[in-house]
Amino acid sequence: MLDRLVRWARGKSPWVCHLNCGSCNGCDIEILAALTPRFDLERLGVLLEGSPRHADVLLATGPVTRQIKDRVVRIYEQMAEPKFVVCVGTCGVSGSPFYPGYNVLGGVDAAIPVDIYVPGCPARPDAIAYGVLKLLATLNSQAQELVEEIEATRDTVGLIYMPEEIEEQRESAQTPGPGPSEN
Numbered sequence: 001m002l003d004r005l006v007r008w009a010r011g012k013s014p015w016v017c018h019l020n021c022g023s024c025n026g027c028d029i030e031i032l033a034a035l036t037p038r039f040d041l042e043r044l045g046v047l048l049e050g051s052p053r054h055a056d057v058l059l060a061t062g063p064v065t066r067q068i069k070d071r072v073v074r075i076y077e078q079m080a081e082p083k084f085v086v087c088v089g090t091c092g093v094s095g096s097p098f099y100p101g102y103n104v105l106g107g108v109d110a111a112i113p114v115d116i117y118v119p120g121c122p123a124r125p126d127a128i129a130y131g132v133l134k135l136l137a138t139l140n141s142q143a144q145e146l147v148e149e150i151e152a153t154r155d156t157v158g159l160i161y162m163p164e165e166i167e168e169q170r171e172s173a174q175t176p177g178p179g180p181s182e183n
């Protein structure tokens with residue numbers, strides 16, 4: 001009973017904590033755009049929270065550098081279970097364009113597990129909102145209805161990726177293509 005109550009409350013008002021792992025601030029501005037009135041994630045009860053100890057969702061931007069890695073892990077560990085991570089922007093997805101740099105370890109998943117990947121340089125606010133909604137849809141029927149409505153009315157392919165899709169993309173990127181033509 002208590003578990004159901006906590007799950008209901010979390011789905012109705014998820015608190016998100018924003019962490020810049022080393023981004024240029026482009027994606028951070030788009031996160032603000034997703035939260036403010038035009039895209040208005042706050043209408044679903046999403047609240048920006050300063051402390052990871054009170055947050056359910058970590059919105060992480062930027063590549064993970066050697067300097068920040070331990071701090072990212074510490075912040076993630078400070079969050080209570082169950083916790084979710086949405087990485088925002090191509091830097092957060094893969095570290096690109098800064099990877100491989102001498103001090104860049106990769107995307108956010110070089111440090112902590114990621115639940116939703118939102119690509120783009122910068123990530124689009126509607127894609128960030130869709131990624132957060134997709135996450136909330138597992139907890140909240142209102143978010144589930146919105147996700148169904150979005151998917152029925154617009155092309156969402158490539159807006160976000162789930163962890164298994166990112167894995168597939170990484171594997172196919174490592175598979176050598178056909179060799180040069182012999183003609």
Ligand code: SF4
Pocket residue numbers: 022023024025026027028061062088089090091092096097120121122123
């Ligand atoms: S993905 Fe682009 S806009 Fe976002 S942090 Fe990286 S360089 Fe900046």
